[in-house]
Amino acid sequence: MSVTYIDAIHQAQLELLREDKTVFLYGQDIGDFGGAFKATKGFKEEFGPRVLDAPISEDAMIGMAVGAAINGMRPIVEMQFADFSSVAFNQLVNQAGTHYYRTGIPIPITVRMPCGGTPGSGPFHSQMVESIYAHYPGLVVVTPATVSDAYQLLKESVQLDDPVIFCEHKFLYRWLKSASIKGDGLPLGKARLTRAGKHATVVTYSAMVHEAVRAADRLAEEGWEIEVVDLRSVKPLDIDTVLASVARTGRLLALGEGFPWGGVTAEVVSRVVAEGFHLLDAPPLRLNAKDTPIPYHPDLWAAHRPTPESIVEKLRELLNL
Amino acid sequence: MLTARTLENKLSSLYKGGKIVGGVYLGTGQEALSASLGASLIKGRDCFSPLIRDQAGRTAFGEDMLDATRTHLGSARGPMRGRDGNIHRGRPHQGMPAMISHLGTAVSVISGMLIAKRMKGELDGIVGATSIGDGATSTGSFHEGLNMAAVENLPLVVVIADNQFAYSTPRNRQFACESLLERAVGYGVGGVEVDGTDLKATLAGMQQAVTSARQGFGPQLVVARLLRLCGHGEHDDASYVPQELRDSLMGRDCLEVGASQIIEDGLATAEDIEIWRKEAVEEVQEAVATAQRERGPDPYEEDWRATSVEGMQ
Numbered sequence A: 001m002s003v004t005y006i007d008a009i010h011q012a013q014l015e016l017l018r019e020d021k022t023v024f025l026y027g028q029d030i031g032d033f034g035g036a037f038k039a040t041k042g043f044k045e046e047f048g049p050r051v052l053d054a055p056i057s058e059d060a061m062i063g064m065a066v067g068a069a070i071n072g073m074r075p076i077v078e079m080q081f082a083d084f085s086s087v088a089f090n091q092l093v094n095q096a097g098t099h100y101y102r103t104g105i106p107i108p109i110t111v112r113m114p115c116g117g118t119p120g121s122g123p124f125h126s127q128m129v130e131s132i133y134a135h136y137p138g139l140v141v142v143t144p145a146t147v148s149d150a151y152q153l154l155k156e157s158v159q160l161d162d163p164v165i166f167c168e169h170k171f172l173y174r175w176l177k178s179a180s181i182k183g184d185g186l187p188l189g190k191a192r193l194t195r196a197g198k199h200a201t202v203v204t205y206s207a208m209v210h211e212a213v214r215a216a217d218r219l220a221e222e223g224w225e226i227e228v229v230d231l232r233s234v235k236p237l238d239i240d241t242v243l244a245s246v247a248r249t250g251r252l253l254a255l256g257e258g259f260p261w262g263g264v265t266a267e268v269v270s271r272v273v274a275e276g277f278h279l280l281d282a283p284p285l286r287l288n289a290k291d292t293p294i295p296y297h298p299d300l301w302a303a304h305r306p307t308p309e310s311i312v313e314k315l316r317e318l319l320n321l
Numbered sequence B: 001m002l003t004a005r006t007l008e009n010k011l012s013s014l015y016k017g018g019k020i021v022g023g024v025y026l027g028t029g030q031e032a033l034s035a036s037l038g039a040s041l042i043k044g045r046d047c048f049s050p051l052i053r054d055q056a057g058r059t060a061f062g063e064d065m066l067d068a069t070r071t072h073l074g075s076a077r078g079p080m081r082g083r084d085g086n087i088h089r090g091r092p093h094q095g096m097p098a099m100i101s102h103l104g105t106a107v108s109v110i111s112g113m114l115i116a117k118r119m120k121g122e123l124d125g126i127v128g129a130t131s132i133g134d135g136a137t138s139t140g141s142f143h144e145g146l147n148m149a150a151v152e153n154l155p156l157v158v159v160i161a162d163n164q165f166a167y168s169t170p171r172n173r174q175f176a177c178e179s180l181l182e183r184a185v186g187y188g189v190g191g192v193e194v195d196g197t198d199l200k201a202t203l204a205g206m207q208q209a210v211t212s213a214r215q216g217f218g219p220q221l222v223v224a225r226l227l228r229l230c231g232h233g234e235h236d237d238a239s240y241v242p243q244e245l246r247d248s249l250m251g252r253d254c255l256e257v258g259a260s261q262i263i264e265d266g267l268a269t270a271e272d273i274e275i276w277r278k279e280a281v282e283e284v285q286e287a288v289a290t291a292q293r294e295r296g297p298d299p300y301e302e303d304w305r306a307t308s309v310e311g312m313q
């Protein structure tokens, strides 16, 4: 039997709802319909009033979740698409993000963000949001790349007392399968060495982990051993694991699917340069999507985001430096 | 209406046959409402921001059918050049903004287009219009936009297609008022309610609202009751719509109602309508074939620039 990434998200929520009566779900079309991606299928039947259909009011959805959290609940909010969280931006960064610092009272909400590109989804159903939310203090930003991480990190996120932006990649939903939902138990906050190597390190997260592994496979045919580090959460950022890898390889490529200005890859590079300059044998490189909105046409889309081909090319550049 | 229905049926089969990627969103059952709006506006003068179910309104407002087929099929020659797809298209400088997906956001954009015309002394006799679904009236954008237009007393017509569902969510999970027409009072704008399945009644109500706006009586809300006779998108079978509702008057097909009204009033015969249908099929085939012959955008020729001025990125 195999489990998909979306199955893992479904299973984690099912267990959370069963184990903790303060957990409830709020989102558009998540009730009888089971959600746009079927992540909440069957929950309305079993949990009734703890699975609520929301109006198309993202701002109010997050505000409501914050209020419920203040009064002892642990809401999970499903954004239909991460792109629409821009409407709730104010409540997320100013209400949820500042609350603990200002009042000493934590806000245990988890906002599930179906993010990332799939062919033909266009500019408003493809965006990555981890970098903007990570920029703001007070938010934890989780970016699972594997089936077991989708399961385990979602459970940890909801059990965490702080607000979590849970970035689940739509491309992985049904494509990514695993024999088991249980992983290695690595806790939230720790990066994982996905593949060991010695010539260069690729630091990445979410769907790009799989593209990096593909690129590493290709280069392995030529004798290059590329190490791949999966951040798993971009905030907290496990810089120790990154530095340990760079210490082994001496070369760094920070890879992300988001827009190129600033963001997670820039943060990784700047921290490695500041804390591990002496470990580097070559200038660190970054590879991101292009600095335009995400195009609709599949040919443009494929050229907009990093692909195994463009990652291989970037790694060759890095290995030749 | 007929042209839009014919075109959309074709787009649906192209999608199901894997020729259109992403999604296809239709306005089946809402053509009378959408066409009434498009036909009540003056092309080249008025502004119209269509939403997802407005193929009929676009056609009536004069949008070239090639814009639709090229955008759906990803032709580089369409107005969006393959950069955006399906209903996310427009010709802003011809009075038709290109919608973004975020619902409710067009109300203030159309208002801004009207404000510009006012500042340039070109507003006299002009109307701006946009459509929205019942679900999208729950957005802050809708509220802020309509309130702002009311404060500015703009000649704006906002048409709400109350099709009973927002994706799968029934209207009683979107708002608690009996009719969205009640909102008009709250915003201090005019309002009219119509049976969206009845072409004659809808056209009459629409013309009344557009005329009021044109004459300077400020924003007007048109609330139409109807049912979407298709899925949210062509990936959706709409199994959440109860059979009783489909069988009720609200589930009537506005195209059939309209045809019998036209025949009854002696405006055309059944044979005429049959001829129009054949013409529509030919027009659609031609527009699809043209777009299919054209190339998509070439990633290597793209300038990958999101600002108009070079060096600003």
Ligand SMILES: Cc1ncc(C[n+]2csc(CCOP(=O)(O)OP(=O)(O)O)c2C)c(N)n1
Residues within 6 Å of the ligand: A028, A056, A058, A080, A084, A087, B052, B053, B101, B102, B103, B132, B133, B134, B135, B136, B137, B139, B161, B163, B165, B166, B167, B228, B232
């Ligand atoms: C701000 C925002 N949130 C969520 C969505 C996702 N979404 C797209 S269409 C839709 C339902 C719209 O329902 P309604 O406004 O009633 O229009 P209808 O589809 O019935 O024509 C939803 C939730 C969106 N496009 N924008």
